[in-house]
Amino acid sequence: MTSGPPIAKFASLIGEPARALMLAALMDDRSRTAGELARVSGVTPQTASAHLAKLTQAGLVAVQSQGRHRYHRLANVEVALALEALMTIASTPVAKQQLGPADAELRHARSCYDHMAGEVAVRFATMAIERGWIDDAREDWTLTPDGAVAFETLGVPLPDASKRRPAVRPCMDWSERRPHIAGQLGANVLRACIENGWVRMRPHSRILTVTREGYRVLAPAATKPSPLPREARY
Structure with a gap:
């Protein structure tokens, strides 16, 4: 596409089904070869x-060569945020791995580029707000002094004030339709x-397995806790 607004170019690139699946697969912040992304x-x-x-030419994907392999x-993070926003708009995720039985696990706990998403992440954000660790009175969240402690x-x-990336911000969760914690703080939490x-991160997947201690730390007092997947109960 050589004409039209820049957004049309990127929409065309992302909108192609195979490319959309590749981009979604890279949302776990790990690199993959062309062969892996082909599958x-x-x-x-x-x-x-x-x-x-x-x-790559459009600046959506970066490539690193190591030996005979090229990793994509x-x-x-801006690309990841844009993709997460599109997933929020869509009623269902785009990646093939998110269909079928695994869907419940992805909705429960998954990575969103370099921070945590899903039910557990939303429950943790809700707890942080209820305990006064995060002030959500405005569109941009603020880490409170109690929260810093x-x-x-x-x-x-804690977030580094010298970095351009926001210290803490809400990220609308596409499955829960409530925000989880993003920004520097979200990355540091994960x-x-x-x-x-x-x-624990699962190989070749965005699914996160939450341990017994993880539930104690991340979601001990949710406002309306949802039943955990059978494999996560204890």
Whole structure:
């Protein structure tokens, strides 16, 4: 596409089904080869390479070479935020892995680029607001002094004021239709959860497995807790 507003170019790139599936697969903030993305999107490796070349040229995907392999990832957090916003608008997710029996697990706990999404993440955000750790009085959330103490106590690094990325912001969850925590704080929470063994990332999936200790920390007092998936009950 050579004419029209820039948004039309990006909409055309993202709107192609195979490319949409590839981008959704990269939403777990991990890199994948063209062959892996070909299997995700159901196209041949040659077709996948052609799609990835277009996404890379447009600045939506970045490539890193290591030995004989080329690894693809989302170019930056802005691309991830745009994709998450589109998933929110859509009534269902776009990735094939999110259909069928796995759908309940993705809705329960998953990665959203570099932060946590799903029911558990929304419950944690709700708890943080109810306890006064986060002030949600305005569109842009604010980390309160009590919240700074609470997150440091949990071992979650506080946002760095020198960085351009927002310290904390709400991210509308496409499955819960309520916000979870994004921004620097959201990324720090997910990193701390992984390091402390509160959640485990599944290979080649956005699904997060929440451990017993993770439930104690992340969702001990939800306003209206939903039943946990059978495999997560204890």
